[in-house]
Amino acid sequence: MPELPEVETVVRDLRPLLVGRAFAKIAVGRKALRRKWSRAWDAQLLGKRVGAVQRRGKWILIELGKPWLLVHLGMTGQFTVVSGDLPREPHTHIVMTLDDGNELRFRDVRRFGSVALFSMREHVDEHFLDMHLGPEPFDLGADYWRDSLQSTRRNLKAILLDQTIVAGVGNIYADESLFEARLDPTLLGHAITPSQAERLREAIIAVLTRAIERRGSSIRDYIGGSGLKGSMQDEFRVYGRTGAPCLCCRTPIERMTLAGRSTHFCPKCQRKRR
DNA sequence: ACAGGATCCTGGGGGC
DNA sequence: TGCCCCCAGGATCCTG
Numbered sequence: 001m002p003e004l005p006e007v008e009t010v011v012r013d014l015r016p017l018l019v020g021r022a023f024a025k026i027a028v029g030r031k032a033l034r035r036k037w038s039r040a041w042d043a044q045l046l047g048k049r050v051g052a053v054q055r056r057g058k059w060i061l062i063e064l065g066k067p068w069l070l071v072h073l074g075m076t077g078q079f080t081v082v083s084g085d086l087p088r089e090p091h092t093h094i095v096m097t098l099d100d101g102n103e104l105r106f107r108d109v110r111r112f113g114s115v116a117l118f119s120m121r122e123h124v125d126e127h128f129l130d131m132h133l134g135p136e137p138f139d140l141g142a143d144y145w146r147d148s149l150q151s152t153r154r155n156l157k158a159i160l161l162d163q164t165i166v167a168g169v170g171n172i173y174a175d176e177s178l179f180e181a182r183l184d185p186t187l188l189g190h191a192i193t194p195s196q197a198e199r200l201r202e203a204i205i206a207v208l209t210r211a212i213e214r215r216g217s218s219i220r221d222y223i224g225g226s227g228l229k230g231s232m233q234d235e236f237r238v239y240g241r242t243g244a245p246c247l248c249c250r251t252p253i254e255r256m257t258l259a260g261r262s263t264h265f266c267p268k269c270q271r272k273r274r
Numbered sequence: 275a276c277a278g279g280a281t282c283c284t285g286g287g288g289g290c
Numbered sequence: 291t292g293c294c295c296c297c298a299g300g301a302t303c304c305t306g
Contacts, residue, residue, distance in 0.1 A: 003299050034282080034301085058300080075300055076284080091284085110283045112300060131301095154276065163301080170299050220286085222299065239299095260278070262297085 002073040004137065004168030005211035006222050006230065007058050010079050013225025015053040017081040017102065018062065022049045025097035033093060033106075034074065034114035041117040045069075045096070057133055057167030061124060067117055068124050074112030076221040080105050109221065132164040137204050140166060146197040149189040156192070156200070157185040158259035169204060172217060172239045175264045177204045179238045184272045185256075185263050210235070238264040 002010070023045050028037045048064035055061070060079065062069040071079060084103045088095065094106040094115055106115055118124045135144070148165050149156075159165055160174035169177065178185050180203035183196060192200075216222060216230035219240070223229055233240075237247050242255040246266040254267050 006299065031283095072300085074283095075298070108283095109285070110298090110300095112283070152275080158276085161300090172299055217299070220298070257278095261300095 002058065002077065002216070002222055003170035003173050003211075004055075004058060004208055005173070005214075005232065006216035006224075007055050007060060007073065007168070008212050009216045009230060010073070010225040011053050011055040011060055013228070014060075014079065014081060014104075017226065018050040018053055018098075018104065020049065021098040021100060021102075022047060023064075023096050023104075024099050027095045027097075029093040031093060031111060033108065033111050034072070035116045037094070037115065038117070044117055044119070056128065057136070057163060058170070059128075063121070067119050068121050070114075070116050070118060070124055070127070071106070072114045074108060074110065074114070076110045077106065077108040077113035078221065078223055080107070080223065080225055080227055082227060134163060134165045134167045137166050137168055137208055140201055140204070142198055142201060145201045146192075146194055149192045149197050149200075152189040154189055155186050155258060156183060156189065157261070157263050159189050160204075161259055161261065166204070168208070171261045172236070173204070173207055173211065175239045176211075176237060177207045179266060179270060180207050182269050184270045185258055185265050187272060238266060240264065 026042045026045055044067050050062060050064060052063040058072060060071040073079060081102050081104050084097060084101050089107055091109045092105050092107045096104040098104060149159060152159065156178060157174055160169050160177065181200040183200055211232040214230055214232035215224055215228065217232040218229035219233050238253050241253045242264060243252050246253055246269055249268050251266055251268040253264055255262055255264050257263065
């Protein structure tokens with residue numbers, strides 16, 4: 001569900017509500033998330049004060065002095081701070097009561113998300129190294145990006161979804177970026193010219209930046225850290241617009257499966273050229 | 275090296 | 291109303 005813009009929005013929403021707050025109480029449901037909650041983490045969290053809230057790729061990082069909480073929203077995760085008076089919605093798996101009466105809640109219908117505690121920041125960074133998490137899209141070096149594309153025979157859609165090449169892009173923004181760059185999603189990385197690579201790099205940054213300004217896309221489950229929805233879904237140019245006219249040339253948007261994910265594109269604007 | 279499929283889950287929507 | 295099938299902002303594992 002949430003890609004970089006949605007995760008960034010959650011982080012920006014949570015930051016003012018969490019920094020300086022301490023955890024007074026923890027309640028964890030029985031159903032496991034992608035990582036099982038360790039009871040030992042309760043004691044490590046209680047009484048700790050939040051020092052910082054950060055994002056890396058699609059990951060949320062919360063500094064608690066020495067320990068760090070690492071959260072991934074999966075497909076349907078919601079991470080919000082709300083008044084403790086509000087009823088808990090179904091599928092709320094973790095509730096952390098804050099010292100101001102609010103609650104930090106993790107809700108996730110499909111439970112593809114994960115929440116884990118690391119005893120120190122270095123362990124979080126090691127975790128990212130282990131998974132070979134790629135650079136942030138905004139820090140993508142032009143040379144690194146071009147070389148990454150040209151050294152593989154995979155198609156552009158698969159490359160964009162690969163978190164080890166660039167972190168944070170998911171199914172929606174991969175499609176929107178490819179349209180922005182007017183590139184065919186089936187083009188192979190090694191066939192990309194330097195100028196096409198650069199166009200795609202700039203397109204990713206432009207699309208993600210606009211999406212962050214819109215607080216991300218709320219299609220089904222996504223809400224920000226304070227419960228507000230995003231509005232980027234109103235500006236999709238290809239994602240979810242199968243059969244609808246291309247906003248540039250009126251050609252019906254097509255849909256195909258690539259890298260196991262539905263892929264939306266304009267067959268005319270994104271046509272392969274030679 | 276890479277594509278494709280299955281898996282982990284739950285719920286919504288469409289067709290019959 | 292019920293049932294069945296397909297679909298979903300992700301990531302990982304296995305097969306060919």
